[in-house]
Amino acid sequence: MRFLLIEDNDELARAVADRLALDGHAVDIARDLATVEDCMAGASYDLVLLDIMLPDGDGRSFLDRHRASGRETPVIVLTARSQVSDRVSMLDLGADDYITKPFDFTELEARCRAVLRRRQGTARNELSFGDLVFDPLNAVVTVAGERQDLRNRELRLLEVFLSAPGRVFSKSQLVDRLFSFSDDVSENAIEVYVGRLRKKLRASSVQIETMRGIGYRMTGP
Known part of the structure; x- marks a missing residue:
């Protein structure tokens, strides 16, 4: 699977990418919204991992455009915001799931698998x-x-x-x-x-x- 990781924290981005690479996934890292548009234009992705606070804007604006354009690529939001209203607003914008920072890598992997299973129309891993x-x-x-x-x-x-x-x-x-x-x-x-x-x-x-x-x-x- 090929993932797009949108995260401006270099240390976290590299750690997540390295962990997913251990499972054989290909991961492109975008550290700002401008790079995201270049990545989306040049490749197709199975899953997007989206940070909200980015140097050149709010990740929610990308999510809004992503869904408005008809793209169905699943999106998991990586957020430090724990308020229910924040999580609800992101789900309403079209996020498939979210995970609150700091998170455990095993939970992130499990959420990725769950979202991909739902997109494939199955409840089982197999x-x-x-x-x-x-x-x-x-x-x-x-x-x-x-x-x-x-x-x-x-x-x-x-x-x-x-x-x-x-x-x-x-x-x-x-x-x-x-x-x-x-x-x-x-x-x-x-x-x-x-x-x-x-x-x-x-x-x-x-x-x-x-x-x-x-x-x-x-x-x-």
């Missing part, structure tokens, strides 16, 4: 297709009940395919979902990760099919 089951919380993949060991980037690639079985993803779309702006990668890297993932899923009835000249899609039995 994603499944055919004989393939993926538990993102515990980073466990099983094929016909047998556990398979995948590295973080392979897990995230699998998660992208499982989020929309049958959908064709181009190489550029997969790069966009798996890597941040700070990652120096080419589309050839996708071929490498797809190849690794195929090898680890070869005992499965599920396949990652190459659509020549277009991209890849996950197909079932």
Whole structure:
């Protein structure tokens, strides 16, 4: 998954980004609203983590514009404001959830998972297709009940395919979902990760099919 973290505190921003990167997520950091617009124009995101107090304005103005433009990317607000009225106003503006600073990283991760599950229309952590089951919380993949060991980037690639079985993803779309702006990668890297993932899923009835000249899609039995 690719996240946009909007936070002007360098220490907190780096700590959150590093923690999410341990789970294989790509994280772009924007420290002001001007940078946010550049990021949103250049990439698509699975989740936005939004601080309210920013150097060049209020994060709520971004949230208001974000929803008014029809964007459906989920937003979790990171706020030091604990008053009920503040939290209610942010939810009314279109925030999917909020977490009050200071927060525990495990709670932040749990809220991210919960918001993404709601967006995917499921109440469970597990994603499944055919004989393939993926538990993102515990980073466990099983094929016909047998556990398979995948590295973080392979897990995230699998998660992208499982989020929309049958959908064709181009190489550029997969790069966009798996890597941040700070990652120096080419589309050839996708071929490498797809190849690794195929090898680890070869005992499965599920396949990652190459659509020549277009991209890849996950197909079932």
